[in-house]
Amino acid sequence: EIVLTQSPGTLSLSPGERATLACRASQSLSSNSLAWYQQKPGQAPRLLISDISTRATGIPDRFSGSGSGTDFTLTISRLEPEDFAVYYCQQYGGSPVFSFGPGTRVDFK
Amino acid sequence: EVQLVESGGGLVQPGGSLRLSCAASGFNFNPYSMNWVRQAPGKGLEWVSYITGDSVRILYADSVKGRFTISRDNAKNLVYLQMDSLRAEDTAVYYCARSVRGQFDSWGLGTLVTVSS
Numbered sequence: 001e002i003v004l005t006q007s008p009g010t011l012s013l014s015p016g017e018r019a020t021l022a023c024r025a026s027q028s029l030s031s032n033s034l035a036w037y038q039q040k041p042g043q044a045p046r047l048l049i050s051d052i053s054t055r056a057t058g059i060p061d062r063f064s065g066s067g068s069g070t071d072f073t074l075t076i077s078r079l080e081p082e083d084f085a086v087y088y089c090q091q092y093g094g095s096p097v098f099s100f101g102p103g104t105r106v107d108f109k
Numbered sequence: 110e111v112q113l114v115e116s117g118g119g120l121v122q123p124g125g126s127l128r129l130s131c132a133a134s135g136f137n138f139n140p141y142s143m144n145w146v147r148q149a150p151g152k153g154l155e156w157v158s159y160i161t162g163d164s165v166r167i168l169y170a171d172s173v174k175g176r177f178t179i180s181r182d183n184a185k186n187l188v189y190l191q192m193d194s195l196r197a198e199d200t201a202v203y204y205c206a207r208s209v210r211g212q213f214d215s216w217g218l219g220t221l222v223t224v225s226s
Contacts, residue, residue, distance in 0.1 A: 035212040044216040088154055092211025097168050098156035
């Protein structure tokens with residue numbers, strides 16, 4: 001079973017700062033199927049990054065994804081006020097077929 | 110514009126049943142795989158079930174296997190989740206989500222299911 005862990009649990013930053021969120025898989029992902037989602041309170045999740053590093057339609061270029069094997073990173077280069085939210089990573093193709101990490105909350109310092 | 114609209118949530122007693130529906134619009138529904146993903150109050154996301162466009166491949170999370178059934182009606186652009194033998198731990202917002210290459214690119218707003226006596 002592939003388990004995703006995310007760190008830190010909470011990231012306290014100010015607008016304009018750089019955010020670096022980590023996602024670690026318990027086993028190497030056999031494909032590039034690692035995605036990142038943003039969720040704001042009371043809203044559905046939104047796909048940010050697919051296939052490790054491909055920005056979804058309409059996602060600003062301050063969001064970027066990287067990594068391989070078991071270690072992946074979501075970077076927000078300069079935080080905007082609307083970026084304060086919870087971020088989840090998700091893998092596909094392992095066991096279970098789909099799974100999410102527990103999330104990282106980015107909140108105001 | 111892709112739209113997914115869930116319905117059918119509500120309050121149900123433990124052991125009861127509920128059927129959720131997801132109405133899709135704004136895209137060619139038939140080829141796409143569809144999913145249900147849930148989120149318990151204050152908790153993270155949990156994938157529940159998956160169905161391919163032709164309904165040939167169907168998958169469930171271990172937590173719901175044998176109790177939940179996913180299906181779709183391509184003529185009506187609908188996806189369903191039949192939930193039986195409901196438990197308190199099934200209480201959650203249930204999202205309908207479209208998947209492409211295993212990633213969920215469109216989501217509905219969700220429907221709340223509360224299992225309580």
